[in-house]
Amino acid sequence: xxxxxxxxxxxxxxxxxxxxxxxxxxxxxxxxxxxxxxxxxxxxxxxxxxxxxxxxxxxxxxxxxxxxxxxxxxxxxxxxxxxxxxxxxxxxxxxxxxxxxxxxxxxxxxxxxxxxxxxxxxxxxxxxxxxxxxxxxxxxxxxxxxxxx
Amino acid sequence: xxxxxxxxxxxxxxxxxxxxxxxxxxxxxxxxxxxxxxxxxxxxxxxxxxxxxxxxxxxxxxxxxxxxxxxxxxxxxxxxxxxxxxxxxxxxxxxxxxxxxxxxxxxxxxxxxxxxxxxxxxxx
Numbered sequence: 292x293x294x295x296x297x298x299x300x301x302x303x304x305x306x307x308x309x310x311x312x313x314x315x316x317x318x319x320x321x322x323x324x325x326x327x328x329x330x331x332x333x334x335x336x337x338x339x340x341x342x343x344x345x346x347x348x349x350x351x352x353x354x355x356x357x358x359x360x361x362x363x364x365x366x367x368x369x370x371x372x373x374x375x376x377x378x379x380x381x382x383x384x385x386x387x388x389x390x391x392x393x394x395x396x397x398x399x400x401x402x403x404x405x406x407x408x409x410x411x412x413x414x415x416x417x418x419x420x421x422x423x424x425x426x427x428x429x430x431x432x433x434x435x436x437x438x439x440x
Numbered sequence: 441x442x443x444x445x446x447x448x449x450x451x452x453x454x455x456x457x458x459x460x461x462x463x464x465x466x467x468x469x470x471x472x473x474x475x476x477x478x479x480x481x482x483x484x485x486x487x488x489x490x491x492x493x494x495x496x497x498x499x500x501x502x503x504x505x506x507x508x509x510x511x512x513x514x515x516x517x518x519x520x521x522x523x524x525x526x527x528x529x530x531x532x533x534x535x536x537x538x539x540x541x542x543x544x545x546x547x548x549x550x551x552x553x554x555x556x557x558x559x560x561x562x563x564x
Contacts, residue, residue: 344460
């Protein structure tokens with residue numbers, strides 16, 4: 292398997308997972324909004340409304356950005372940051388509201404806590420790998436990208 | 441790099457989210473339910489018992505306030521200053537009064553954090 296093919300596969304995985312989870316949240320925005328209300332992040336209803344739209348839009352936007360602007364490093368760093376925030380949110384949810392389903396990848400896909408954590412870690416690792424690879428490609432063309440991992 | 445990330449975060453997605461929140465505010469359907477275990481994990485909420493006074497006196501969930509109709513419910517809500525808190529309504533198992541009262545409260549207060557316990561009050 293060539294490196295570029297592996298990178299393409301990882302990018303495709305990121306594109307699909309962000310696109311699908313963003314669209315699933317938008318399609319069933321009410322359920323996602325209810326989750327945010329139940330978690331009680333803020334008492335201000337409008338902020339819950341904005342957040343319930345913002346997260347799916349950000350996910351779709353990121354998937355579009357890594358589709359059409361795949362060489363931009365900041366996209367991969369942002370995906371890693373978003374994945375970290377999702378991980379922390381997931382841990383908080385497990386700790387503070389154990390009875391609430393995360394719906395992290397939309398309401399159509401019901402993953403348990405362990406599966407969601409594994410997927411989140413994989414997203415984080417993938418984004419970091421692509422970020423590092425892009426940096427290496429930019430700084431040197433002789434070294435293999437995987438040698439830095 | 442940081443500038444690019446901030447720009448990406450606050451540009452299109454945030455603008456779209458704010459516009460959508462104004463244009464298409466999320467409305468809860470009255471099918472939205474919550475169970476007592478979830479309620480007990482919440483910090484700031486008001487629990488309303490929509491059953492009759494006699495049933496309420498026989499037994500009710502801890503911290504619950506009695507409110508059979510919208511007037512009593514609003515009186516309790518405003519007395520306790522819980523207008524912006526999460527409000528949870530329950531009644532007997534298989535009754536509909538909690539659902540309808542939740543809808544009335546939601547319409548009266550014009551906020552969406554109103555739920556009802558579908559399984560109703562289960563005296564253990």
